[in-house]
Amino acid sequence: MQRGKPVHPGASRSTAVPAAPAARLEPGVPREPAVQRDPVVQREPGVQRDPAIDLVRFICLLLVVAAHCMMVSPVLHRDGKVTTENTLMEQSWFTPVVWVLMIVPLFFVLGGVTGLQSWRRLQARGGTGFDFAQLRLLRLVRPAMALLAIMWAGLWLALLSGVDPQVIQLMTTGAAMPLWFLAAYLTAQLSIPLMARLHQRAPLPTLGVLVALIITVDSLRGALPVLAFVNMVFVWCAVQQLGFLMADGFFEHRSRTWLVGAIIVSNVLLGLVTGVAVYPGNMVVNINPPNLCLLLLAISQTATLQLLGKGIRWIASVRWVQASIAVAGRRSMTVYLWHLPLLVGMSGLLLLTDFPKPADGTAEWWWARIPVFFAVVALLLPVVLLLGRLEDRPTAASHARGPSRTAVVTAAVVVFVPVADAAFNGLTLALLGGGAACFALAVLLLGRVPTPVLPPPGPDGAQTRGGKRSTLPAPGLRANLES
Numbered sequence: 001m002q003r004g005k006p007v008h009p010g011a012s013r014s015t016a017v018p019a020a021p022a023a024r025l026e027p028g029v030p031r032e033p034a035v036q037r038d039p040v041v042q043r044e045p046g047v048q049r050d051p052a053i054d055l056v057r058f059i060c061l062l063l064v065v066a067a068h069c070m071m072v073s074p075v076l077h078r079d080g081k082v083t084t085e086n087t088l089m090e091q092s093w094f095t096p097v098v099w100v101l102m103i104v105p106l107f108f109v110l111g112g113v114t115g116l117q118s119w120r121r122l123q124a125r126g127g128t129g130f131d132f133a134q135l136r137l138l139r140l141v142r143p144a145m146a147l148l149a150i151m152w153a154g155l156w157l158a159l160l161s162g163v164d165p166q167v168i169q170l171m172t173t174g175a176a177m178p179l180w181f182l183a184a185y186l187t188a189q190l191s192i193p194l195m196a197r198l199h200q201r202a203p204l205p206t207l208g209v210l211v212a213l214i215i216t217v218d219s220l221r222g223a224l225p226v227l228a229f230v231n232m233v234f235v236w237c238a239v240q241q242l243g244f245l246m247a248d249g250f251f252e253h254r255s256r257t258w259l260v261g262a263i264i265v266s267n268v269l270l271g272l273v274t275g276v277a278v279y280p281g282n283m284v285v286n287i288n289p290p291n292l293c294l295l296l297l298a299i300s301q302t303a304t305l306q307l308l309g310k311g312i313r314w315i316a317s318v319r320w321v322q323a324s325i326a327v328a329g330r331r332s333m334t335v336y337l338w339h340l341p342l343l344v345g346m347s348g349l350l351l352l353t354d355f356p357k358p359a360d361g362t363a364e365w366w367w368a369r370i371p372v373f374f375a376v377v378a379l380l381l382p383v384v385l386l387l388g389r390l391e392d393r394p395t396a397a398s399h400a401r402g403p404s405r406t407a408v409v410t411a412a413v414v415v416f417v418p419v420a421d422a423a424f425n426g427l428t429l430a431l432l433g434g435g436a437a438c439f440a441l442a443v444l445l446l447g448r449v450p451t452p453v454l455p456p457p458g459p460d461g462a463q464t465r466g467g468k469r470s471t472l473p474a475p476g477l478r479a480n481l482e483s
Contacts, residue, residue, distance in 0.1 A: 082166065105294050242302045
């Protein structure tokens with residue numbers, strides 16, 4: 001990009017497209033009046049994703065699976081009682097290390113990058129915020145619906161076969177831990193149309209207001225603990241805004257000195273607020289409900305990602321790496337939702353066998369984490385093959401009609417009711433079944449993505465309807481929502 005040329009604040013190098021050559025007019029032919037278009041709407045819908053984003057998302061997913069393999073450790077006592085121990089949390093060295101390994105904020109930053117790009121592509125084709133909400137809900141709710149239904153059926157069969165109810169409850173609680181992330185991520189994603197509009201008008205003031213709201217809630221959570229859960233909206237939306245800034249090239253145009261300074265300052269502030277006991281030093285404790293510490297981590301991680309961007313893109317350009325992240329990227333939600341239930345189920349079944357079980361925290365136990373990790377990956381492969389298609393965006397016959405706005409809003413409420421219940425009261429086997437039913441109802445309300453009959457393509461080759469670009473692919477096509 002040449003210096004000195006003005007660039008729209010929402011544009012980045014990856015989204016710049018050359019201007020079309022001016023049409024030559026014949027004498028006597030009247031010139032058509034110029035049409036003013038919003039800069040966002042003019043964005044090229046076919047923009048390619050940054051391969052670094054997909055590679056980092058893939059690495060983060062592997063780290064989550066590996067970390068949970070070091071956390072889940074059920075123990076069968078002589079009296080038949082089963083308890084679970086979080087071995088990793090009991091290690092003194094884990095608290096400083098988790099500042100580096102706590103990559104949940106980075107997930108939301110990456111979700112902000114891809115979510116804003118997806119929203120702008122949909123908006124450029126005439127889509128609305130309700131269209132975006134429908135697609136996001138379907139992509140996230142359908143895989144979760146299958147998880148809840150299968151878990152509920154499997155645990156009920158175990159209960160009827162004589163497994164102790166205490167063990168059932170332990171497996172229910174442990175295996176459903178990923179659902180809090182689903183609730184938080186879905187909340188942030190559904191806010192994208194609104195937050196993108198605010199970002200377009202005033203990007204930094206919008207982020208500043210969110211930071212002020214986070215600090216206000218954190219200040220009042222001691223007097224009113226339930227208020228802390230409000231930060232599940234403010235914190236993750238603020239972190240998502242960092243992704244918006246990254247997508248628009250804000251961090252790309254900062255100097256290396258500025259980025260290094262951002263990393264140092266955010267970590268110094270994090271050390272100060274945890275050192276004086278304003279917040280716990282363990283980032284796992286800070287994550288649910290989230291607080292200002294997660295935003296400070298996100299700033300450091302975003303600046304680090306920008307610094308390492310060139311090296312990450314070089315790695316992502318390797319052919320076999322591209323193939324791996326392409327497959328994993330299309331099935332990332334299935335992997336995330338299922339890895340912990342499979343790990344808990346496998347660990348529980350091993351308790352019933354004579355398979356050697358080293359004591360927690362011993363050298364043998366740590367070495368055993370390696371085969372445990374690969375065993376979970378092996379169990380994930382058939383699950384991804386069988387259920388991964390639930391992440392695909394569904395299409396419908398040409399006569400189908402999309403859901404009404406009321407249906408989309410109702411589906412969102414139906415999804416959040418069991419999730420909120422689980423967050424406040426804990427997950428039970430009954431709530432597991434109720435959640436599966438609510439998620440199924442939401443899928444029915446949302447319906448399938450309509451594919452209307454389109455008129456012939458316009459002069460630019462794009463299919464139009466009522467003067468607008470089509471918001472959906474041609475019949476029979478499937479597209480991943482994040483692509």
